[in-house]
Amino acid sequence: MNSKKKFICLEAAMATIVMILLFIMVKEQMGKQSYKISVILQDSDSSQWSALRYGLKMAAKDSGTEVFFASIGNELTVDEQINIIKYEIDNGADAIIVQPVSDINTEVELKKLEKKVPVMLVESTASKDRNASILPTTEADNYAMGRSLAEEILKDYNGNIQGKKLGIITDNSSSEAITNRIRGFKDILENTDAKICWTIFGSSGKSGKSFLKNKPSVDLVIALDNASLVNAAEDSALNKLHGALVYGIGHSTEAVYYLDTGDIECLVVPDEFNIGYKSLTEVVESLEYYFYKMKDMTLYYTILRNEELFSEKNQEIIFTMSQM
């Protein structure tokens, strides 16, 4: 290669480097790509999701992503939910965090969408069986919460609840989360003489209160989801439960309020902040690393009692619930 060719090659190489550097500069100038993550929760504006939303927002802030909450009502069908997800994807969502509607087709439909964008489930798996779930899920240990709630009841009665009558209320018995909570609860009470008089499913619906009114009186009302718990506590505050004590699982300030006023005896609070925080962090990981496979995450929960409600640690839980 003669000198002139060498010189031209050298100049061309330097020009190429300059172009690359300018490209990087412009790219940096335009800023790091900010991922848009859509969150689809049922009854999305409910205060029960305050901690979860706060966790999602904090994770988004820490990871430099944007999080959008789709405004959705209470009772969604699979098709409606899938349509909403599709709409969000069409609107530029890079990933979806969704509380799945409990239906046999949900998982199949969501799996199809997962080919387009990462999909993370929260609160419950889409399939009935947690072990058979094929989509990553971040949720509290529902089975353990059910067990803990039963254990707290036993503690209050020194392990003897012979002859006590129990009524169980839940919002949607078909979800994996509720199923596991019931299973955990029943597993503990299995060997006791307590009697479960009735179980109401879908109490958070329009007719939730009327169900309780017309049911035979019981000693203990067990609410396995936040909405059912608040409904039961409201009834208790209005003395509609004929002296029945309320135990339940919830994660809203309303639930805490009724615990504070003594209308709820014991409140099991799933760590909603971390469900939100960790689910979004996991999604961001999968967006940033192509080969990253999102994992299932099971988070812990806290048992709140009136006496220790305002302890330092519990105040932080209430703090997350109080965030708008």
Add this chain to the structure above:
Amino acid sequence: MKIKYSKSMKKFKPRGIHSTIMFAFSAVSAFIMLILGVVLYMRFSSISRQEIIQNTQKLMEETGEHLEDYLLNMRQVSDTVYYNVIKENDFSDNDNLIHQEMKLIYEANKNNLRSIAIYNNYGSLMAAEPVALQKEDPDITHQNWFTRAMDEMENMHFSTPHIQNLFSDAARRYYWVISLSRAVEFSDSGVPMSGVLLVDMDYSGISRMMQKINNQNNGQYYYLCDSTGQIIYHMKQVQISNGISSENNSEIANYRDGVYHEYFKGEHRKLLIKTISYTGWKLVGVIPYSSFTHGMFNMRYFIMVIIILMAMMLAVIHRFISDKISSPILKLNASVMEYEAGEKPEIYIGGSQEIRHLGYSIQRSYEQIDLLMKEIVMEQNERRKSELDALQSQINPHFLYNALDSIVWMVEGERNDDAVFMISELAKLFRISLSKGRTIISLQDELQHAKSYMNIQKIRYKNCFSIDFDIDSFIYSYCSVKLILQPILENAINYGINGMDDCGEITVIGRKEDGKIILSVVDNGIGIPEDEVNFILTDSDRVHKHGSGVGLVNVNNRIQILFGKDYGITIESELDEGTTVSVCIPAVPYTEENRKILEKGHIKYE
């Protein structure tokens, strides 16, 4: 081994002047640019770092002032309630007035206040604004703000943020407040009592202030903690309590106001601390070292782009300059190479003064070389011719015929002794003439040859001239060119003596003077006209007319070829007086070594 050596030699083949200049310029420029780039970057980053710290300090000063104003305002609220409302009124007598005035104060500050409440020392609520339903059993006396106020009655106490656990809220919400509590004295139904005045500040006021400055996305952040290091505000408060993030807040209690460096969780960072007056709270600015370079990646790239662009430009300039410098040298080199290759172009003359001079010098050198080459070729030709002539002289048939004729004549006249002498001299003559084919012989031999020749000639010319040899004996051992005297003697006989009547005299003188041997043949013959003397050594044809064929020109050439132009023959002549022909040769001792060197013709004596 040889192949390896030659390969390595090829590898280290010297670069051309163009590449060398280009490489040298580029290396120096690259080095300077690199140094410049690094220095610029370091300087810039240092200034930028200082600027970030200064800006952070400024921001912290402003925020600190806002916080102090805010807290001062709260203290003023507390003071106003205490000194203007509580102390001035009796709770039983002026309950309404107390409420009204408290309401006024609350309304004036409600953006930052959650509630104002007065409790007696048993924890019973005396008054509160806004009026709200107290919880059934809030256990006031065990709440932190109450115990602190009662323990240190002389001070006002700021709590860390906590949930207000005093009143029932119809909205079923919980409020995050910072409590300002102080012990107070008041009168109820004329009875002096002690209690605690509580001003609950809305945490969102401080939270907003802190959020406003925590809007940078370069990793830099601010947090607020109390004097013991307990966090009051941190943008990752929940993450820290959940163990997702961490903060070195417990160490802050040990720091005073200033700028500190710390290494926390694998990260170097700068801590800027400002203490908020009265409360002892510390506003902490955290600048991770990574944030110093956050905005500087672009600057790095920018400097790199500038350096590369400069390098590109300099490369062009260097090429131009090196072209300018090397082009005349390369052209000169090319013309020299062409010359060496056998072509004969004009040597390039151009470029700078020095290169022009070089061109001229080379051209002159080549011209001189050409001239010398021509001279050498001519000399060689002359030499060959002279040697041929000398060889011819050795076997001059006419001379031999005359000599043999004289011998025959002597034998017939029964002059046997003379014949023997003649034959013997002839034998000596031929022996020395041959001299084993040597060109250089000793002066002794040369003189012997001259004597033998003259002896033969004397007999032939019937002693019509006399010959005398006046030789310094020590010169015999010096070198001489063979047969240089014989042609001169022949000329002396032919042109000088011949025709004279018995009075011809020829003298051969041999001397050494100033490192030279001078052999002179002096005759008292008819002499040579002056105009002819000048032609004898230059016009060989003229001389050859009468001679034996071996003229003085030949002798002179042979001497000068061997010893240089300083040596040779000189002729001095005067008509009717005689002629002196002098041979001048260098005094070189006759040794075998000197003889060989001289015969190769390598030495010339200037």
